[in-house]
Amino acid sequence: MKHNITLTKQGKSANGTIQLTGSKSECNRALLIEALSDGKVKVENISDAADTVTLAGILKPEINDQRSEISSDRSLTSNLQSQTSEVNIGPAGTAMRFLTAYYAIGNQGVVLTGSERMKQRPIGILVDALRTLGAEISYEEKDGYPPIRLSGNFTQKTDKISIKGNISSQYITALLLIAPKLPQGLEVHIEGDLTSRPYVEMTLAMLKQAGIQYNWNDNVIAIAHQPYQETTLLVEPDWSAASYWYSIAALSDEAELFLPGLTSYSLQGDSVITEIMASFGITSVFKDGGVHLKKETKPLLRTEFDMIKCPDLAQTVIVICAALGHEATFTGLETLKIKETDRVLALQTELAKMGVKLIEENEVYRLDCSGRFIPQQMFVGTYDDHRMAMAFAPLAIIIPELEIEDADVVEKSYPAFWTDLEKVGFFSKAKV
Structure with missing residues (x-):
C-alpha cells in the first residue's frame, strides 16, 4: 500500500557523513558479467536498490529471494524444471533490457514481463537486433x-548489428x-550520435576488468568471442544518489558533507x-577515502546545461535551478520521456506548483x-518514479511543509x- 510522507527541515x-549504497548502474552490469562468466567473476558491494535486488534474485537465486521483486509464482532457478518460466521484473527497466539479451542467447524458454508501466516502455529496437543475431523472440501482447x-533456441546468424545511437544506451x-559469449563475437555499428556515451564506456571498462578485450574505432565497437578471466568487480557507491546531496548542499546556507567511497x-x-x-x-575535495562537499558563496552564472x-x-539540476529562481536552458532530455514516467511532463506539472514553467522549444x-x-505547503506527485521523489525532497529546506507522494518509490x-x-x-512523518 502506498503512503506519503511530510518533510520538514x-x-x-x-x-554529516552519508554512506551511499553501491551504484545501481555498475552493479547491474557486474551481475550480468558474473552470470555470463561461468563462475570466474565475483561481485562485491552489491547495491540494495530494488532494481538490483530484483536482478540479483533472478541471476543469483541463492540471494534472499524474499527481498526480490520477482513474482511469487516464478519458477526460475539455476536448474529449470519447466520448459518455460515467467519472470516478472516489476518496474526494473535495466533488468528488462539486460535480461532480454541474456535469455535470448540461452537455452531455456522464458517469458519476461513487468509492471503496467514496464509494458509501456519500448523494447522493440533491442528485440529486432537480437532477432537479427538469431534469437527467437515474440510479443505476448x-x-x-x-x-x-x-x-531458448539460439543459433548465431551474423556478427554485425547496426543500432541507432540516440536511443537508450541500455540497448x-x-x-x-x-x-x-557469442560464437562469432559481435560488431556493434552505432548510427549517428551516441546518447549517454558514459554508460557505454562504463560497460566496456567493466568488461575489460573481467578480462574482455574490445576495439572501439569511430562508430564501431568490436568484441571477439573470448573467455572471462577470474576477477572480483568492486562496485563503487552510487554517484546518482550522491547528486541529491549536492542538491541539498546547494539549497543550504551552509553545508559540509562527506560521502565515503566515491572517487575522482x-x-x-x-x-x-x-x-x-x-x-x-x-x-x-577527494580525500579520506571519499569526497567532501562544502558550500561556498559564489554567483550562479551558468545558464546552459x-x-x-x-x-x-x-x-x-532542473529542480535546483527552479528553487533558486535561476532561469536556464537544458538540452539532451530526449530519453526522459521513456523512463519510469514521462519525466519532462512530470517536471512541468510539479514545478508549476511553485509558479515555474519548463518550456519545450x-x-x-x-x-x-x-x-x-x-509556497508554505506543497504536494509533490512522484508518478512511480524514484528520481522525482528524491529530486524534489531537498525543497524541504526552503518550503516549510513538503508532502511527497508514495515514499517507498525510492x-x-x-x-x-x-x-x-x-x-x-x-x-519525515508518515501522512495518513
Missing part, C-alpha cells in the same frame, strides 16, 4: 513492448554484455555532478521563473534515502 544547514517470449550495453576516477558518468555543482558554489551524457541528473527546454513563488535505487535525510536534520 529545521534550519538551512547540512552537516503489444508489438514492440513487454511482455516478450524468448524460446547497446545489453548487446555488448553478451558479445563475448569513477566509471559512472553521473560523477560529472561535481563539475555541474561547482557552478552552484559546491566544492568537491547539456544533460545528454547524464540524463539521470536532469531532474536534480525544439528539444531545448527553458526554465521560466518569472512567476516563481515559495526503494528502486536508494532505499535508505529518507533515513539518511534525518541524519542531517530533515524530519
Whole structure:
C-alpha cells in the first residue's frame, strides 16, 4: 500500500557523513558479467536498490529471494524444471533490457514481463537486433513492448548489428554484455550520435576488468568471442544518489558533507555532478577515502546545461535551478520521456506548483521563473518514479511543509534515502 510522507527541515544547514549504497548502474552490469562468466567473476558491494535486488534474485537465486521483486509464482532457478518460466521484473527497466539479451542467447524458454508501466516502455529496437543475431523472440501482447517470449533456441546468424545511437544506451550495453559469449563475437555499428556515451564506456571498462578485450574505432565497437578471466568487480557507491546531496548542499546556507567511497576516477558518468555543482558554489575535495562537499558563496552564472551524457541528473539540476529562481536552458532530455514516467511532463506539472514553467522549444527546454513563488505547503506527485521523489525532497529546506507522494518509490535505487535525510536534520512523518 502506498503512503506519503511530510518533510520538514529545521534550519538551512547540512552537516554529516552519508554512506551511499553501491551504484545501481555498475552493479547491474557486474551481475550480468558474473552470470555470463561461468563462475570466474565475483561481485562485491552489491547495491540494495530494488532494481538490483530484483536482478540479483533472478541471476543469483541463492540471494534472499524474499527481498526480490520477482513474482511469487516464478519458477526460475539455476536448474529449470519447466520448459518455460515467467519472470516478472516489476518496474526494473535495466533488468528488462539486460535480461532480454541474456535469455535470448540461452537455452531455456522464458517469458519476461513487468509492471503496467514496464509494458509501456519500448523494447522493440533491442528485440529486432537480437532477432537479427538469431534469437527467437515474440510479443505476448503489444508489438514492440513487454511482455516478450524468448524460446531458448539460439543459433548465431551474423556478427554485425547496426543500432541507432540516440536511443537508450541500455540497448547497446545489453548487446555488448553478451558479445563475448557469442560464437562469432559481435560488431556493434552505432548510427549517428551516441546518447549517454558514459554508460557505454562504463560497460566496456567493466568488461575489460573481467578480462574482455574490445576495439572501439569511430562508430564501431568490436568484441571477439573470448573467455572471462577470474576477477572480483568492486562496485563503487552510487554517484546518482550522491547528486541529491549536492542538491541539498546547494539549497543550504551552509553545508559540509562527506560521502565515503566515491572517487575522482569513477566509471559512472553521473560523477560529472561535481563539475555541474561547482557552478552552484559546491566544492568537491577527494580525500579520506571519499569526497567532501562544502558550500561556498559564489554567483550562479551558468545558464546552459547539456544533460545528454547524464540524463539521470536532469531532474536534480532542473529542480535546483527552479528553487533558486535561476532561469536556464537544458538540452539532451530526449530519453526522459521513456523512463519510469514521462519525466519532462512530470517536471512541468510539479514545478508549476511553485509558479515555474519548463518550456519545450525544439528539444531545448527553458526554465521560466518569472512567476516563481515559495509556497508554505506543497504536494509533490512522484508518478512511480524514484528520481522525482528524491529530486524534489531537498525543497524541504526552503518550503516549510513538503508532502511527497508514495515514499517507498525510492526503494528502486536508494532505499535508505529518507533515513539518511534525518541524519542531517530533515524530519519525515508518515501522512495518513
